[in-house]
Structures are given as C-alpha cells and as structure tokens.
Amino acid sequence: MTPKRPELADFLRRSRERLTPRDVGLTEGPRRRTPGLRREEVAALAGMSADYYMRLEQARGPQPSVQVLAALAGALRLTEDERDHLYVLAGHRPPEGARAGGYLRPGLRYLLDRLDGVPVQVVSDLGDLLAQNDLALALFGCVCSVAEEDRNVVLRWFADPVVRAHFAAEEHEEQSRQLVADLRAATARRGGDAASRSLVARCRAASTEFGALWDRHEVAVRRSHPYRLVHPELGRIDLDCEVLATPAVDQRLRIFTPPPGRAAVLDELRVLGPRHLCE
Structure with missing residues (x-):
C-alpha cells in the first residue's frame, strides 16, 4: 500500500x-x-x-x-x-479486529432465528460450526451429530467419507481445493496461532489429500460459491452460498439460497424437518 x-x-x-x-x-x-x-x-x-x-x-x-x-x-x-x-x-494494513471465538452476539443470534426461510449457519474463520437454523440442520445435520471439538467443516470433509457422499461427486475436487485455500488464508490472518496449527495437524493426520493440497499453498477466501448436494430423500439440491462478514473477524454468516424458480425445494426440506443426515 x-x-x-x-x-x-x-x-x-x-x-x-x-x-x-x-x-x-x-x-x-x-x-x-x-x-x-x-x-x-x-x-x-x-x-x-x-x-x-x-x-x-x-x-x-x-x-x-x-x-x-x-x-x-x-x-x-x-x-x-x-x-x-x-x-x-500511512500505507499499512489496519490491525485485525477483535475475535469472538465461540461466543455469538445477541444480535447475530436474533438474525439467525429470523432467517428461517433459508438455511443459515454461523461458522468460524477456521470452519468450526458455531450455530445453524433448522433448515441448515436438515441439510448438514451430520456435522452436529459428532463431538463439539469435531464440528469443523474442513476436518469432517477430509476425515469422514460419509460427509462427502452428500455432495455431488463432480464437486468433490473443487470443494477440497476451496476448503484448503480458505483455511490457508485464515491461518495466515491468525499468524499461525495454536488453534489453526492444531486443526491443520489434525487434517494432515486424517487425509493425505489434505496434506497434498496444503503443500500447494493456494490461497482464496470463500465469499460465494455453489453447493451441489445429494439429499437421501429429495435427491439433487442446487444452492448458492453467500458468505457474509460479521462484527467479529473470526465469524462468518453463511446463507444458502436456491436458484431462481427452485425455491420449492426449501419448502420440501422444511416439511422433512431437522434431521441428522449422517446417522
């Protein structure tokens, strides 16, 4: 600068x-x-x-x-x-703002409760799932069916084949690259703190694929991207994910919306209600 x-x-x-x-x-x-x-x-x-x-x-x-x-x-x-x-x-990048960790501000919880027409999640910059509404639980319930310390979307993607089974096969390679590139960016922003080092070590231990992608040193923050899911009862579900910033630098709001003319799938999902897809 x-x-x-x-x-x-x-x-x-x-x-x-x-x-x-x-x-x-x-x-x-x-x-x-x-x-x-x-x-x-x-x-x-x-x-x-x-x-x-x-x-x-x-x-x-x-x-x-x-x-x-x-x-x-x-x-x-x-x-x-x-x-x-x-x-x-002065030509410098501003210092990083405050982190919230696992704490959700009351305003963010209020927003999560009111956005009940689309799947919504709150995740950390490292991919830890912090909260989600019922529609998101119907889509990604398997993440919440495990111990709290394992509720990380990057770790589950590389460590649990069952999670991948709920994504269209043609999306797997790109999904892997995007997850690792985004984690690279978050780790750099944190200065390689203990939490990010621990997560990278766990992912390396769980997956040689993760290690190979991590060593490529690709960096790309995920701001919007498509999701191609395979629901066990509803079949193929196409969604777009918008990643929104929150007042805390280490938390993100993820909102999943259907393409134009495809909103009926959310009504069908709402009828099914929250369920653990990986059980």
Whole structure:
C-alpha cells in the first residue's frame, strides 16, 4: 500500500484540533492560541519527538511504522474506524479486529432465528460450526451429530467419507481445493496461532489429500460459491452460498439460497424437518 502523505497530514491535524487538553488529562494553561492540542502535546503523548510529529503533519519524513501509528491512535483518542483509516493513509494494513471465538452476539443470534426461510449457519474463520437454523440442520445435520471439538467443516470433509457422499461427486475436487485455500488464508490472518496449527495437524493426520493440497499453498477466501448436494430423500439440491462478514473477524454468516424458480425445494426440506443426515 502506498502512503497518502497529504491526506495523512490533514487527518492528523484535524484529529489533533478536535481534542482539548482536558480530553487527554492535560492542564489547559493560558494563552492557548490554536484550537485543540499542540503538536508538542501530541508528540509527548505518543512518545515521539515533536520534530518527527511536525514532519508528519507537514507531509514530510519517512513512512511511519505500525508502532508509531498505534501510539498516535492512542494519543489522538481515535475510534477503531479512525484508527483503521490512519493505517490506510500511512500505507499499512489496519490491525485485525477483535475475535469472538465461540461466543455469538445477541444480535447475530436474533438474525439467525429470523432467517428461517433459508438455511443459515454461523461458522468460524477456521470452519468450526458455531450455530445453524433448522433448515441448515436438515441439510448438514451430520456435522452436529459428532463431538463439539469435531464440528469443523474442513476436518469432517477430509476425515469422514460419509460427509462427502452428500455432495455431488463432480464437486468433490473443487470443494477440497476451496476448503484448503480458505483455511490457508485464515491461518495466515491468525499468524499461525495454536488453534489453526492444531486443526491443520489434525487434517494432515486424517487425509493425505489434505496434506497434498496444503503443500500447494493456494490461497482464496470463500465469499460465494455453489453447493451441489445429494439429499437421501429429495435427491439433487442446487444452492448458492453467500458468505457474509460479521462484527467479529473470526465469524462468518453463511446463507444458502436456491436458484431462481427452485425455491420449492426449501419448502420440501422444511416439511422433512431437522434431521441428522449422517446417522
């Protein structure tokens, strides 16, 4: 990313001018001619020289590091959105947001309950199934029929042949590649943390196919893709999956919709009700 020095300088100046000494715990002395904080005050709060900060506001000097930007974001009392904007203007990727783990925000649970006309799942960025509605359970119930620590769509795909049997055979190769490429991206975003390393190790142990695909180092985030399922009672079901972002960086909302004119299959699925397809 290329720094946008004039915009960065303008944003720093305006952010500084919006603050008062009282906002940051400083005493507001007499003869203060400029609005907001002085450059020297911001520099002191951020732990840098006044000359360095002045050069940033004058669109001069080197590209600031992420450590400098973090210090400035704190000194200027920036919100998360403002902090991310600061990083982008300085030519850096914004820091990753907060993770929710297995916790589902009340608003997300409410949305899951209200979207009862289509199959919906909440999954982690690593593929852990966190929640799903009844229609999704009717389609993918086998994932929930196992122990909680095994409810991972990547692990089940490579470790359990029964899971694959519910997908059209011509989709197997592409499904495998997409799952591994998406997991690669998630692992990189996490910096190879313990959870991602453990999952990769389990998948490697379960499947030589996974190991071969992982070693190809393909990366592709899954945002939308088709699903071609084989239901034991309804036969072939074609669905499109849209992957939506949530406020947590490690959770995704997956919504499965039928092609135009094929919505009747969801009514048939609703009649059958929740069931464990792999039992």
